[in-house]
Amino acid sequence: MFTPYRELDALLDEFVHAVHGILGDTFVGAYLQGSFASGAGDLHSDCDFIVATTVLPARATEAELRRLHDEIPTRPGFWTKHLEGSYADTTSLRAVAGLGTPWLFCDHGHRELIWDAHCNSPHTRWILRNHGITLAGPPVTDLVDAVPPQALRESMREMLPGLMEDLRTWARFDVAWSQRYAVTTYCRALFTLHTGEVASKRDALEWARETLDPRWRPLLTQVIQDRELGWDPADPPRPGSLEAMYAFGAYAESFAS
Template structure:
């Protein structure tokens, strides 16, 4: 399933557990995120989506909450790096149900929440176009198609507020991980704006080096070299890199204009 035997064993156990808890209501189980679009490595989280034939009952929800509270207590790396949602098929069949909250577990968390985190255009596109099927039918048989133009329009709306949005939960001047994430996100989102497809962060950094020119190569190489470093709130970014990141963001926004 993946390049990581430990993760394969965990995913196999998770699918088996879900079949026991949900029975025939489990329509399918899929990998999305970096394990679907490519370039997943040991620093990645493992994004999943479980498709359901009907909305969760209270007993099923309680059982899933208990399961995902227990998984991070197990030994191993990947037990603390699963992230995903439980989505009814009726929601997945139409884009009219975008942003509808699904039962969701965040990376490393033991407490699940109801969230639209996995129910956005990028995740829907990834599921249909390159989701990895571990159980159930191929996603293209039930998941609504996401037109390229819709993805491009979404990126045009989201890019201008990206740094402000990141500032609500991380500080690119103080936290190296946040600075790297900002650059990776700018590259990935602008690439989607350019071609209407979802790509990995790693490949988007390489693409940006070819697209934006030599002025930005040192910044992009810095992020490329450090991208697998883990979250550490006490690790500051390299000197000057936060200001360079803001300047790069201005360059990206300038290229959103049709007159560029």
């Protein structure tokens, strides 16, 4: 069992078999990272993967992977719409020098692969190195070097000042889910700044509620309790919660300096 969900485990088995067949001798291994690797995956999580390859997919191999990811979300079931991850060559995956290299990326539930560095970040590498679940291949620690705490902290200092503006480019703040996501993301950034490590969404919220200024406890408690509501485009934010989110964002961003 890789996850608490039999349907997801069956999908992962089929997925790894199909990917291995497409990649052939360039296939190195397949791994879970993200929420399921850190022990916090649930029905509101996506299923994050990394497939390690000797070389980045190209030409016929890339085309076959694109066809596979175009087909998977058309299958019946819940988890077929919730895969997210990248195909990473072992050279750029190994050390922090490879950070930012674009990998062939499947966004959450999307059918079209893109070249993007979304998964090639310090926090993703830290989770993969420290908690990654091996679906196939060698132990992930054979492929990924340790991420220095300073690299994690610096990435958060760079991210924090523009975080809210970045969220505005894709998140609808008339939806309650976006308010919760923003607060959670700020908490994860502050946790990393403080510890040089990475926490799951729930653990970061709990840490923030116990560690930060007590005036934020009502907001953080609301976000923790409302996570079970999941994504609902018709669910507006609670009264006053957006104002609290913006104030918390400004507070969190002040730590970047």
